[in-house]
Amino acid sequence: MALLEINNLSRSFGGLKAVNDISFSVRSDSIKAVIGPNGAGKTTLFNLISGNLPADTGSVVFKGLPIHGLQPYQIAAHGISRTFQNIKLFPGMTALENVMIGRHVKTRAGFTAGMLHLPFSRREEKEIKEKSLELLELLDINQFAHIEASSLAFGQQRAVEFARALALEPDLLLLDEPAAGLNIYETAEIARLISKIQKRGITVLLVEHDMSLVMDISDEIVVLCFGEKIADDLPAKIQQNPQVIQIYLGDDDA
Ligand SMILES: Nc1ncnc2c1ncn2[C@@H]1O[C@H](COP(=O)(O)OP(=O)(O)O)[C@@H](O)[C@H]1O
Ligand SMILES: [Mg+2]
Numbered sequence: 001m002a003l004l005e006i007n008n009l010s011r012s013f014g015g016l017k018a019v020n021d022i023s024f025s026v027r028s029d030s031i032k033a034v035i036g037p038n039g040a041g042k043t044t045l046f047n048l049i050s051g052n053l054p055a056d057t058g059s060v061v062f063k064g065l066p067i068h069g070l071q072p073y074q075i076a077a078h079g080i081s082r083t084f085q086n087i088k089l090f091p092g093m094t095a096l097e098n099v100m101i102g103r104h105v106k107t108r109a110g111f112t113a114g115m116l117h118l119p120f121s122r123r124e125e126k127e128i129k130e131k132s133l134e135l136l137e138l139l140d141i142n143q144f145a146h147i148e149a150s151s152l153a154f155g156q157q158r159a160v161e162f163a164r165a166l167a168l169e170p171d172l173l174l175l176d177e178p179a180a181g182l183n184i185y186e187t188a189e190i191a192r193l194i195s196k197i198q199k200r201g202i203t204v205l206l207v208e209h210d211m212s213l214v215m216d217i218s219d220e221i222v223v224l225c226f227g228e229k230i231a232d233d234l235p236a237k238i239q240q241n242p243q244v245i246q247i248y249l250g251d252d253d254a
Contacts, residue, residue: 004049008021009022010056018041020041022229026172026203027220030219032206032218032222033218033221035207035208040224040225045207046174050072051067062172063078063171079168079172082165082175082176083173083176083178091148091149091150093148094147095136096132096136096146105168132163135163138163138166139159140193141159141160141163154181155187158178158186159189159190175207178208187210214235219235220233223238
């Protein structure tokens, strides 16, 4: 059984079909990429999966359970965690504190309790801090634990975001354009970290424009164009798909 199954998912904005009858599945322990030109519906698709937007029709089934219609914190509690297209760290906090926030939410098993700032016992705080430091170490950024997140390089901020998302102990991690704004060295590091995360048994679904990153690390690739799925295949097959080539090379004659 697939870890995630998306069935005939649709979402319109006014007359625009941003996500139009999309179906695909994501195998456990795999890395799947969603690619497509700007405006293809990739972020909307992520918002539908994470519950940040309700779908008009269709279903999202995670670990055999329908999750569409649930609130984002409920979906997170089922084991889906995400990062956003624009880095969303708390700028006045250290790298460690940013990760601890993610863990606080997990510990109290609901965003509401986390938001209410209920006091945590010393034992809980210690557990949260230890776990957060472990994640910074996993992502090779433990040396920045006590540095303000906003003063880190972009690549390091991405890694902090990954750590914060992992603090929820997800089974599925959604990454929206993790390499956006990064230089080639930072992109290579992010690719290495994504593979490392997958090897820990976490399934990854990512939206990404950087083709070499996508081709290097993905097991399967879904291609969206104007809200429609036009391909869903192995990277080598996607590279040879005439429709995909046409979209990416902008061949007007075809
Ligand atoms: N909240 C919204 N309201 C209106 N239109 C939106 C909204 N979000 C996305 N869209 C539109 O839906 C289409 C798909 O957007 P998006 O999912 O962000 O694409 P991608 O991430 O592939 O670039 C675009 O045409 C975009 O302008
Ligand atoms: Mg997007």
